Amino acid sequence: MIICAEDLTFAYNDSLMALQNISFEISAGECVALTGHNGSGKSTLVKHLNGLLKPTKGRILVANKDTATSRTAELASQVALLFQNPDDQICKQTVWDEVCFGPQNLGYDKKKTTTLVQEALALFELTSFEKKNPHDFGYSERKRIAMASIVAMDTPILVFDEPTAGLDSYEMSLLINTLKKLQSENKTVLVISHDMDFVAENILRAISLSAGKKVFDGKLRDLFEQTDLMTESGLLHPQTMQLSKACGLYSSPLSTDECVAAIAEQLGQPSLPNA
Amino acid sequence: MAPNKTTATLFIDKDSWLQRLHPLTKLSYILLTGVAAYGGPSSLLYICLLLFCNAVITASGGLLKDTAKALLRVILPLLLFMIPIHSFLFPGNRTVLLEFHGMIVYQEGLLFAISTLTKLTVVLIASFLFVFSTHPADLITALSHTCRSPSLAYLLGSPLLLLASMRERIETIQAAQRARGLDVDGNMFRRFLSLAPLLLPLVLGAIVEVEQRSIALEVRGFKSTSIKTSLRKLSDSALQRFCRWLMLAIAAVVLLLHGLG
Ligand SMILES: Nc1ncnc2c1ncn2[C@@H]1O[C@H](COP(=O)(O)OP(=O)(O)O)[C@@H](O)[C@H]1O
Ligand SMILES: [Mg+2]
Numbered sequence: 001m002i003i004c005a006e007d008l009t010f011a012y013n014d015s016l017m018a019l020q021n022i023s024f025e026i027s028a029g030e031c032v033a034l035t036g037h038n039g040s041g042k043s044t045l046v047k048h049l050n051g052l053l054k055p056t057k058g059r060i061l062v063a064n065k066d067t068a069t070s071r072t073a074e075l076a077s078q079v080a081l082l083f084q085n086p087d088d089q090i091c092k093q094t095v096w097d098e099v100c101f102g103p104q105n106l107g108y109d110k111k112k113t114t115t116l117v118q119e120a121l122a123l124f125e126l127t128s129f130e131k132k133n134p135h136d137f138g139y140s141e142r143k144r145i146a147m148a149s150i151v152a153m154d155t156p157i158l159v160f161d162e163p164t165a166g167l168d169s170y171e172m173s174l175l176i177n178t179l180k181k182l183q184s185e186n187k188t189v190l191v192i193s194h195d196m197d198f199v200a201e202n203i204l205r206a207i208s209l210s211a212g213k214k215v216f217d218g219k220l221r222d223l224f225e226q227t228d229l230m231t232e233s234g235l236l237h238p239q240t241m242q243l244s245k246a247c248g249l250y251s252s253p254l255s256t257d258e259c260v261a262a263i264a265e266q267l268g269q270p271s272l273p274n275a
Numbered sequence: 276m277a278p279n280k281t282t283a284t285l286f287i288d289k290d291s292w293l294q295r296l297h298p299l300t301k302l303s304y305i306l307l308t309g310v311a312a313y314g315g316p317s318s319l320l321y322i323c324l325l326l327f328c329n330a331v332i333t334a335s336g337g338l339l340k341d342t343a344k345a346l347l348r349v350i351l352p353l354l355l356f357m358i359p360i361h362s363f364l365f366p367g368n369r370t371v372l373l374e375f376h377g378m379i380v381y382q383e384g385l386l387f388a389i390s391t392l393t394k395l396t397v398v399l400i401a402s403f404l405f406v407f408s409t410h411p412a413d414l415i416t417a418l419s420h421t422c423r424s425p426s427l428a429y430l431l432g433s434p435l436l437l438l439a440s441m442r443e444r445i446e447t448i449q450a451a452q453r454a455r456g457l458d459v460d461g462n463m464f465r466r467f468l469s470l471a472p473l474l475l476p477l478v479l480g481a482i483v484e485v486e487q488r489s490i491a492l493e494v495r496g497f498k499s500t501s502i503k504t505s506l507r508k509l510s511d512s513a514l515q516r517f518c519r520w521l522m523l524a525i526a527a528v529v530l531l532l533h534g535l536g
Binding site for chain 1: 452455473480
């Protein structure tokens with residue numbers, strides 16, 4: 001198990017419990033969606049992975065290290081965390097330097113750093129911007145810069161806090177390609193997202209929080225079956241499922257392809273003419 | 276939202292008489308201390324007496340540790356700098372205190388450095404007391420009750436809000452830097468260096484934020500001169516009002532005497 005949370009509990013101040021008795025395990029190479037309503041504790045949870053927050057009770061092990069006793073700068077070689085707000089993490093004056101920042105701190109040699117940075121910039125189509133100032137760009141570009149600078153760290157675990165917020169459909173496809181590439185490299189990926197269409201198409205397992213408690217851990221498809229839980233977690237079903245339900249189909253398609261297949265089946269045809 | 280995110284301001288959320296004191300009373304006290312330290316007799320004994328008074332007030336409000344920490348950060352570098360310079364080079368130096376490998380420490384310079392620093396310490400303590408025990412929102416409420424002009428109150432209060440929002444941003448950004456492997460634990464200089472490229476965006480960001488906030492206030496009728504309901508309850512009393520005027524009067528008298536003498 002590369003990530004193992006045991007009875008994790010955290011309070012920002014004495015009164016407010018942001019996380020309560022959360023336990024889960026994630027094995028190396030898994031891709032997991034972390035979902036839940038705003039304020040349910042998702043960001044708080046992922047900040048424990050690299051020791052930015054320390055548990056009030058319980059513990060969390062990352063690559064067999066207790067994060068409570070490890071320094072964040074040390075854990076950075078294991079876990080890269082995309083912050084929810086790109087402006088929280090942009091701190092350099094050129095896009096190139098920004099993306100270099102992580103690999104340099106991790107002590108990679110010059111050749112490795114250059115290769116990683118070039119690859120990351122290419123993934124998010126930022127290569128032509130490398131000499132520009134990140135602060136001069138719009139929100140979604142800054143978000144891409146922030147994502148590239150996380151990917152460039154080449155850590156075994158990557159955590160994305162709401163990567164889809166504010167991206168247009170093209171930028172979304174860049175993100176999806178990146179996730180696929182990371183999966184093919186056997187990286188462990190944790191994605192926080194409210195976008196159920198995005199999650200349903202790309203991720204199999206979900207952990208869901210509500211008011212600081214874990215309310216679901218399992219196959220995303222099973223989460224969608226539990227309508228009460230979906231409502232409690234403030235989540236909408238993906239549009240493919242909404243559509244199939246509105247059409248009275250029996251299956252629960254999670255992607256466009258599955259949806260098309262379900263409609264074809266309903267019509268008694270092997271496939272749809274234009275699919 | 277948590278009602279008092281203590282990280283957001285310098286305010287320390289404790290329940291002591293200092294916290295409950297009206298902000299203007301505390302402001303008057305800073306003024307009085309400043310005038311007493313710089314306008315009063317320059318004898319070291321007198322200044323140490325002021326220092327003692329302030330220390331007692333701080334301790335009784337339970338703020339001794341925090342104030343001492345903040346004070347040390349400001350005074351220590353000055354101490355290391357001023358004491359040697361004045362001991363060796365103060366223009367009025369006459370009396371040799373001790374001689375060491377050709378370096379001569381003079382009494383006048385040493386005393387001058389000590390009394391200057393002590394005066395500064397006295398005023399700093401009073402100021403730290405104020406910022407540690409006063410929530411910026413209370414200050415703005417107090418000012419807008421007194422000034423009758425909400426814009427002026429906001430103008431006076433906004434640097435505090437500016438500071439608070441900047442401090443919060445800096446903490447988040449530093450956390451993000453550590454998350455990307457920057458190891459700056461304990462090294463103030465490296466920490467500052469890592470923030471240097473951000474200074475301009477940070478200050479601009481904070482100013483924009485305060486400006487946006489004031490616009491947001493305006494569209495919600497902030498400038499209306501009718502009496503507002505205040506959610507934060509500020510306790511004031513006749514005694515406090517009397518003390519405020521007394522302190523201001525004493526300060527004025529000291530200044531006057533100082534100007535004449
Ligand atoms: N720095 C903080 N100080 C105090 N409370 C906080 C802080 N950050 C978040 N919280 C509170 O903790 C809870 C969980 O927040 P968060 O983890 O950001 O939720 P999510 O990411 O799921 O939207 C919320 O009630 C929020 O108000
Ligand atoms: Mg969040």
